[in-house]
Amino acid sequence: MTDIQGLFKQHCVVPDVINTAPSELLNVQYSSGVNVELGKELTPTQVKDKPIVKWAAKENEYYTLAMVDPDAPSRENPKFREWHHWLVGNIFGGDFNKGEILSDYIGSGPPKGTGLHRYVFLVYKQPQKCDFSKMPKLPSNSGDKRGKFSISKFAQQYKLGSPIAGNFYVAQYDDYVPKLYAKLKG
Known part of the structure; x- marks a missing residue:
């Protein structure tokens, strides 16, 4: 049995991103x-x-x-905490094809020389279907409006409570990062 809560605390995902670690492991x-x-x-x-x-x-x-990166542009200077890489709401019954893409997926792009970044996946159970009409819909080639996001504030705004499942990895710069940046606008 993996100690999800312990690892979320050990890597400071609690309290940097969320106050309460999820109890269920998210399979990614x-x-x-x-x-x-x-x-x-x-x-x-x-x-x-x-x-x-x-x-x-x-x-x-x-x-x-x-999916958020609390270490943008670096863990020592997280002035864009959190940069959200992926945000999908109203996923019905766990079927992504029945979800509303608010921000399409962008992979990890830690800037050169900024060390390891944490990339955190969280799932929340919604109390009901949410109205996300005021949220900007961001395509996978847009880095616009992704910085200074707070999944905790978002969860509070939509009354999502604490995350029910989660996972995270760490990554640092490699030679794919410039290709990723070349795809991004804004």
Whole structure:
């Protein structure tokens, strides 16, 4: 049995991102064949494509999934905390095809020389279907309006409570990062 809460605290995801660690492990698998394991290092090349994410979803419930980097532009100087890489709301019964993409997936792009960044996946159970019409819808080629996001404030605003499932990895610069930046506008 993995100590999810202990690792979230050990890596300071609690309190940097959330106040309460989730109790359930979120299964995150990339097409590169890599699985996210709590706190293990992956490369930006390994996580460039949108992963498959699974948790113990109930079929008649709505969920929100977020992926955030609290270490933007670096852990020592997190002035853009949190930069959100992915945000999907109203996921019905755990089926992403029945979710509302608020910010499409962007892989890890830690700037050169900034060390390891934490990339945190969180799933929240929504009390009901949410109205996200005031949220900007960001495509995967837009870095606009992604910095200074707070998943905790977002969860509070939409009455999502604490996350029910989560996972995270760490990554640092590799030679894929300039290719990622070249795709981003704004």
